[in-house]
Amino acid sequence: MTSGFQSRLTSPKELIEAGLAKPERLAELEAVAERYAIGLTPALADLIAPDRPADPIALQFVPDLRELIRDPAESDDPIGDDPRSPVKGLVHRYPDRVLIKLVAVCAVYCRFCFRRERVGPGSGTLSAADFAAALNYLRAHTEVWEVILTGGDPLTLSPRRIAETTQALAAIPHIKVLRWHTRLPVAAPERVTKAMARALVAEGKTTVAAVHANHPRELTEGARAACRRLAAAGAMLVSQSVLLRGINDDPETLIALMRAFVEAGVKPYYLHHGDLAPGTTHWRVPISKGQELMRTLRARLSGLATPTYMLDIPGGWGKAPIGPQWIHRGESGEHVVTDPQGAQHAYADRLGKNG
Ligand code: SF4
Numbered sequence: 001m002t003s004g005f006q007s008r009l010t011s012p013k014e015l016i017e018a019g020l021a022k023p024e025r026l027a028e029l030e031a032v033a034e035r036y037a038i039g040l041t042p043a044l045a046d047l048i049a050p051d052r053p054a055d056p057i058a059l060q061f062v063p064d065l066r067e068l069i070r071d072p073a074e075s076d077d078p079i080g081d082d083p084r085s086p087v088k089g090l091v092h093r094y095p096d097r098v099l100i101k102l103v104a105v106c107a108v109y110c111r112f113c114f115r116r117e118r119v120g121p122g123s124g125t126l127s128a129a130d131f132a133a134a135l136n137y138l139r140a141h142t143e144v145w146e147v148i149l150t151g152g153d154p155l156t157l158s159p160r161r162i163a164e165t166t167q168a169l170a171a172i173p174h175i176k177v178l179r180w181h182t183r184l185p186v187a188a189p190e191r192v193t194k195a196m197a198r199a200l201v202a203e204g205k206t207t208v209a210a211v212h213a214n215h216p217r218e219l220t221e222g223a224r225a226a227c228r229r230l231a232a233a234g235a236m237l238v239s240q241s242v243l244l245r246g247i248n249d250d251p252e253t254l255i256a257l258m259r260a261f262v263e264a265g266v267k268p269y270y271l272h273h274g275d276l277a278p279g280t281t282h283w284r285v286p287i288s289k290g291q292e293l294m295r296t297l298r299a300r301l302s303g304l305a306t307p308t309y310m311l312d313i314p315g316g317w318g319k320a321p322i323g324p325q326w327i328h329r330g331e332s333g334e335h336v337v338t339d340p341q342g343a344q345h346a347y348a349d350r351l352g353k354n355g
Helices: 012-017 023-033 056-061 128-140 159-170 194-199 221-232 251-263 287-300
Strands: 090-094 097-101 146-150 177-182 206-212 236-242 267-272 308-313 318-321 327-329 335-338 344-347
Touching: 012 023, 090 128, 097 128, 128 159, 159 177, 159 194, 194 221, 206 221, 221 236, 236 251, 251 267, 251 287, 287 308
Parallel strands: 097 146, 146 177, 177 206, 206 236, 236 267, 267 308
Antiparallel strands: 090 097, 308 318, 327 335, 335 344
16 A cells, blocks of 8 residues: 555545455445445554454544434534534634644545544635634634634644745734644554644744554554654643444453554543444443543543543533543542552541641
8 A cells, every 4th residue: 555645545435456345345335335435544454454343443544334323312513513613614612722624635535534424525724704703703713721722723824834834823812722633643644743743833822732642552653753743842741542332342442552552752631421422332331431531541541541521511511521420429528549459548638727
């Protein structure tokens, strides 16, 4: 398989020719492809052994007929971007930060994507006029401290376009933090060049790259080198993963994933509970199981390697950490705290006279 972003697989036929799906699945793959985009880059396709349909990398990108089954609770806008969008492409959900959806395309198309109804080829980038309107909104909202650049994957833009975006935002004095959400370091690490890394940072501002990966095999040597280029340019790196049934919903895989992030210089940040996006029921894990996995991570990993398990509340109400809880009140009102091995201990919450 050749390398490069242009040579990615984008059709059922190409997936079959690459040995990533059996020919008899063509009609099934085409039915799904009519609704949801396909994209698989060489960097990730090369990790998949042919004729291994249950490979955790393949499963994330090869369509499945279950994507066309919609649960009544699922929504085209599962995290409620639309009700919180005062101008096109901008979501203002929390007082001190906004999202700007710069681009609707990605290097790869994850079958569980929470914005799957909004991303895909041909969906385009935010127009110059729309970006100018977003900048005007930000200038007028001095409470905004952090801007999250997302999409789609904003690192699919050219370094020149990224630099223009960075500099335009950096010129607004009250904006102190630029956070770029991306899957590119694992999907196409060769595209994360020194020039791109430099384009993300601005003098006097903090740049954060939130790197999306779900399985430890995604953190290849190439991906780790891409992360190091981002760090060398001055970016702080944090992780984002989705808890996915059959991909990473077991302790050993999650532990290996979180350690791989830290080894790549990426602080494990969020483990997302799967959003209620259409056709994603087969991906979700019960919250009780997610909490149990988090208990195991806490027992076996340092705090440096432990993410927070998060749920985006449907309707646009924001994210909430969903446990497990480590402290509760006992029958007499005393604090009871659970240690990493699961044993419980009373804690006396003594305060000084001014406390
Ligand atoms: S890279 Fe992100 S936005 Fe793009 S398809 Fe995957 S989850 Fe969705």
